[in-house]
Amino acid sequence: MTALDANDRLARRNAAVLTAATAFNGSVMPIAMTIGGLAGLYLMAGEASLATAPVTAAQVGAALGAVPAAALMRRAGRRIGFMAGAAIAMIGCLLAAFGLLQGTFLLLVLGMTGAGAANAFIAQYRFAAADVGSPAQRTKAISWVMAGGVASAVIGPQAVILTRDWFAPIPFVGAFLAGAALAFVGIFVVGLLRAPAPVTPSAAEAAAAQPARPLAAIVRQPVFVVSVACAVASYALMSLVMTAAPLAMVGCGIDQDTAVLGIQWHVIAMFAPSFVTGKLILRFGKQAVVAAGLALLAGSALVSLAGLSVAHFWLGLILLGIGWNFGFVGATAMLTETYRPSEKSRVQGLNDLIVFGSVALASFSSGRLIDTAGWTTINIIVLPIVVACFAALLWGWTALGRRPGSSAG
Structure with a gap:
C-alpha cells in the first residue's frame, strides 16, 4: 500500500468518526437555535426585542471561541481539542437548563x-477532515462530515419535541438536558479520532521550503477575500432569517411544534446536500457551487x-438551508487553497472568527428587526447582500483568470 493510499484510508476513517461526532455534538446547536429565542421569550415575558439574546449569545460564543479552539488544537491536537469542545457543550446545556429552572x-x-x-470546535471538524488525504479525498471528506449534520438535524429538533415539557410548567428544560x-456521548465518539502519521522526509522538506507567511x-x-466574504454572507444571512423564523411563525398563529418542525426541515436541508456537494464541487468548481x-x-x-x-x-427555510450548504461548503473548500500547512491553524481561526462574529451580529439584529421592522424587512435585506456576493465572485474569477465553470475551483 502506498503512502497516498494509507493517507486516504485514514482520511476516510477520520471522516466517519467526525460524521458520527457531528450527529451527537452537532445536535446541540439545532436544539439551542430552535428553542433559544422561545426560551428567551418565556423568561422575558413576551419582550420580543430581547428574546433572541440567547441565540445571539450562542453566536457570540462561537466567535469568541474560534481563535482559542484553533490555538488549543494547534498545541494539544485535534482529538483533545474536540473532546474539550464537547465537554463545553455539555456544561453550556446544563447551565441553560439551570437558568430556566431558576x-x-x-x-x-x-x-x-x-x-x-x-460550536467553534465543531466548526473545525470540516478542517480536520481535510488534514490528510489526496486533494479529491479532502474535498469529499469535508462534504461527508457536513453530511453528518443530517442526523443532528433530526436528533436535535426531535429531542426538543420529546423533552421540552418534562419539567412543565417550565418549558425547554428537558431539551437542554x-x-x-x-454532548456527553459525543466526548467518547470524538475520542476515536486518529492523528495523521508523521510526514515523510520528502514531505518535511517540501514543508520546510514553504515557511509561514504573515497573515497580511x-x-x-x-481567493481568501472572496471565500471569507461568501462564507460570511451565507452563514450570516442564514442566521438572520433562521433566528427570526420561529418567532415569526408563532407570531402568525402557527403552533410551537409546527415551528420546531420547520426548523428541523431547515437543518436537514442545511446538511443533506453534503452527500453530493463534494461531487458538485469536483465537477463544476467551487465558485460555481457558491x-x-x-x-x-x-x-x-x-x-x-x-x-x-x-x-x-417551510419552503423558504428549506431553500435557505440548501443555499447555506452550497455557499458555506463551497467557500470552505475555496479557503483551503489559501494557506500552507504551516499557516493552517492561524488562517482557520481567523476565518471562523470573522464568520461567527458576523453571524453573531446577524443574530442580534434579527431580534431587533423582527420586533421593529418585521419578517418582510428581514427577507428583503437578503437580496442586496446576495447581489454583492455575486459581484465578489465575478471579481474573484477575473482576478484569478479563471472561467466560472472551472473545475479547478
Missing part, C-alpha cells in the same frame, strides 16, 4: 454562550416574501 435570564444567556463556544446528554499577505489573496448557493438564498427570500402560510415558511 428563572434567571442571565444564566440562560451564559449557557447558550457556552453552547456557541463549543437532552443536549447535555448528547494571506488575507490579500483574492454561486448556486447564493441563488438559493435569494430564492428563499422571495418565497418568504410571497406569503405567511406554513408552506411559505
